[in-house]
Amino acid sequence: MPEGHMIHRVARDHNRLYRGQQLSVTSPQGRFQASATKLDAKTLERVDAYGKHLFYWWAGDQVLHIHLGLYGKFRNHRSPPPTPRGAVRLRVIGDTHAFDLNGPTACELITPTQQIAIADRLGADPLRKDADIEQAWSRISRSRSVIGKLLLDQSVIAGVGNVYRAEALFVNQLAPERAGQTLDRNQFDSLWQTLVAMLRIGVKYNRIITADPDEVGKPPSRMNRSERLLCYKKECCPRCKTAIKSWELGARKMYACPACQV
DNA sequence: AAGAATGTTATGTA
DNA sequence: CTACATAACATTCT
Missing domain, CATH: 3.20.190.10 (MutM-like, N-terminal)
Incomplete structure (x- = not known):
């Protein structure tokens, strides 16, 4: 959990x-x-x-x-x-x-x-005020490794797990297979801000909620398991209805929309 | 009710 | 040195 x-x-x-x-x-x-x-x-x-x-x-x-x-x-x-x-x-x-x-x-x-x-030995924690964002950017922007793996690397960013990795990349429309060094600073900043926001909501409600409660039409505490997420373990993309693709990436199961995430 | 799972570390190999 | 794969470990949920 x-x-x-x-x-x-x-x-x-x-x-x-x-x-x-x-x-x-x-x-x-x-x-x-x-x-x-x-x-x-x-x-x-x-x-x-x-x-x-x-x-x-x-x-x-x-x-x-x-x-x-x-x-x-x-x-x-x-x-x-x-x-x-x-x-x-x-x-x-x-x-x-x-x-x-x-x-x-x-x-x-x-x-x-x-x-x-x-x-x-831990990387920047999106939930901590003392998070070293520049260090995370430095690691990612210089890495030939893929962003889907980098997000799970606790020495790069600390606290992100398999669900937040899939959800954050989906929201930012980034393909998990993109090398870290292909992200520009704006994309990194946006990804970081997404993680901060997602994790804060997680702390507040004590569960992972990445879907917008207004879209679902329910308060966060009432949302079902499947209503709370956008991409992880989903059948199809909530944006374009393309089938969500799933495969092993960094020894964990990745979920992504092959159409939206580039 | 078998199998998957919101993870890390240690170790070996290229 | 980096990257990657694999095994080992723990228990709950579906």
């Missing part, structure tokens, strides 16, 4: 619900990265999101690094939380709220130095 918007949403929610509190941190199903349990009853100072990575800063300079990978999932509860569902790797309990974490790729205690190293 996770693209950058969800990670930033979690950071926002968890800062609101848990910041400054003394929390109980346990690992109910044991086997996964049990070092997290060393954090039993610590004070949470803040939660940061960089791309798809989360960092929980605790008193005593300990950082809990979480990456959801493809399957990882947070489940929120009221305190006290119910019996764990599935393989809960991490359970955090506060006075009023609690959450479980299932199936993450990473859930590990790291040092502030390691945190910097991880953040440093």
